Amino acid sequence: MKKNDYNPLFESKAAKWRGVYWFYAISMAVSIALICIYRVMHFPQQHGLTRWTWIGISMAELWFIIYWIITQFPRYRAVSRYTFKDRLSSRYEDGLPGVDIFVSTADPQLEPPLMVADTVLSLMAYDYPPENLSVYLSDDGCSDLMFYALYEASKFSRVWLPFCRSFKVELRSPNAYFSAVKEVPSDDPSLAKEWREVKNLYNEMEAGITDIMKLGRVPDHLRKHHKGLREWESGTSRSNHQTILQVLIDGRGNKDVDIEGKPLPMLVYLAREKRPGYPHNFKAGAMNALIRVSSRISNGPIILNLDCDHYSNNPQSVRDALCFFMDEQQGHNIGYVQYPQKFDNITKNDLYGSSLKVPHDLELTALDAHGGPLYIGSCCFHRRDALTGKKYEKGSHINWKQVDEIHEPERENFLEETAKFANCSYEENSPWGKEMGLKYGCPVEDVVTGLSIQCNGWRSVYFNPGRIGFLGVAPVTLLSALIQQTRWSEGHFQIFLSKYCPLVYGHGKIPIQLQLSYLCYNLWGANCLATLYYVTVPTFCLLKGINLFPQFSSNWILPYTYVLVAKYTYSLGEFLSCGGTLKGWYNDQRMWLYKRVTSYLFGFCQTIMRYLGFVKLDFTITGKNVDDDVSKRFEQEIMEFGAASSMFIILATIALFNLLTSISITRSIIIKKPAADLDSCALQILLNGVVIIINLPLFEALFLRNDQGCIPSSVTCQSIVLAVLAYMLGY
């Protein structure tokens, strides 16, 4: 193609110069410098506690300053991407590449098979030539219930795909669709009949899966329906079983067709072998097994990776992603295209801050401008070569039209041979998990893998389309949100301390701005100590009569006030501009505090313990199902504390200690009416007040609520004892 004939398949628009941002950043920098001067100039002369607490608060502030500077890197630039799918189809419709979709699931109790079936159906129904589409489900739970659900989905797909075409359905997860469209959307009687029939079939499938879930096993009479179900007859356990590989649908050569005679996408089930004594490496291990197995079956040059809860909400996503990879001039070095992770169960004010609005809508666009977003595990399209560990070679171009020679799964023992690629001995002494595929040994295998892809010379792209690409399930309890954050902060901090630290590993390979942007997440965990200090020690000093901040009447109060006002106003502005609400921001600030004093603290300590060899890597799966009671409270945005967790003891102790102190201070102000004191401890009183206000829902759960989600009495008792002890220490 001649240069001037070139019509790009995608376009990038850099955000305009943002004067407000620079005013904010520079004025913050000046105020921060003044605060540092204040800290040095007013270093206490007297020895003892006063000096130590001063040193402590100075260190905490120094940390916040460093971290604030780092968090500016994913802020000051942004790029948005737009695709031209019509051009893609006019140039490549007859030679579209194969796309392999990997869905991972690991536990039929925490990740309901019906949800997984819905996800799979939404993916099979992509607006993409079915003969080029293959969906693989990796089941680390090795569950016949999951297999049964997938088998049911494979049957239902024969009506669901034609249905999506005839009703021009965009929401192609049947559950999401029938929850959103309750009435027949057509006046045409024959269409209305078809609509009702499909809905009934879906209801039947739902009922069938729900029944076997209640039963806890697949009854014998149903086992006969598919040969795959016989694999479980010999009694397999989740952590000790052979590889189970089954092709449920093979649409090639018109073998498996839908009710209109059109081919169906390939559908494959894999439970890789697991044996005691062999590390299975969690999701990374599952993905690597899929990479190998799929390379023998469909070998699509593009791989889409999804968690089992992330269903497709936009049938065009595959084509959108291909616009990036297949662009003739800008596409050759694109290693992956990351979509934002969005969730369909977020309530209006996002109680647990799970939608990660600002990181998704703002920060990742800046990372994209610096050279590419992180790989965040799900909703990401990869070039197979990049994912398996190949380095980008300048000038190399893939010929998309030349379809790879695919091994024909016709041969008698083809499946058996292929299954060996998912055996646990396969990876022994191999580069898998190190130089090949997803990396092992890190709780955020995704991020470290993405970083290494970038360091191999590929760039990545962040694509946030108008119609959301994927929707998943965000944690519905406070504890599961905090545990998820623990895993993330642990993984990120581990990256920081390991040879993969972006500053070292990325040096000379990725732009410095991108290295520093990575640190913004890698150092999440490191925030815990400074934050813990800030919400306890100034309060403690209030009781002791030690002043840590400038007097209200002095000029030094100005930089402090400015930093507080500017930082929070800016953060509120960012939050609102990403579509959040005021109350959502208040909730987000609470989660900011809770994560830092629990998840990040645990993640931080766990990382260090793991370095010392005390704890082994684990992966706590985030539950995607809850009982009705819990989900009702979630919908009403009532915080869920109903578990005796040590995390809640920390939260309640901090809140109660601040409450006790504020009662005591209020009392002494009323009795003694001191004016001078108030002047010197105004900021400490303010800080104390803020901690109390942010904890209002916690106090409610401690003292006012009596539902199942309130704070368990054991937690209440322990935290009261601890808070009173701390109070007495200061009094």
Ligand SMILES: O=c1ccn([C@@H]2O[C@H](COP(=O)(O)OP(=O)(O)O[C@H]3O[C@H](CO)[C@@H](O)[C@H](O)[C@H]3O)[C@@H](O)[C@H]2O)c(=O)[nH]1
């Ligand atoms: O041994 C395991 C454990 C988990 N999973 C799957 O991994 C996915 C992610 O697990 P989830 O509990 O949903 O974790 P999240 O914190 O929600 O996931 C985010 O963070 C993880 C890293 O911490 C990434 O692996 C995920 O892709 C990313 O979406 C799910 O599909 C699981 O089924 C496995 O396949 N095998």
Ligand SMILES: [Mn+2]
């Ligand atoms: Mn998840």
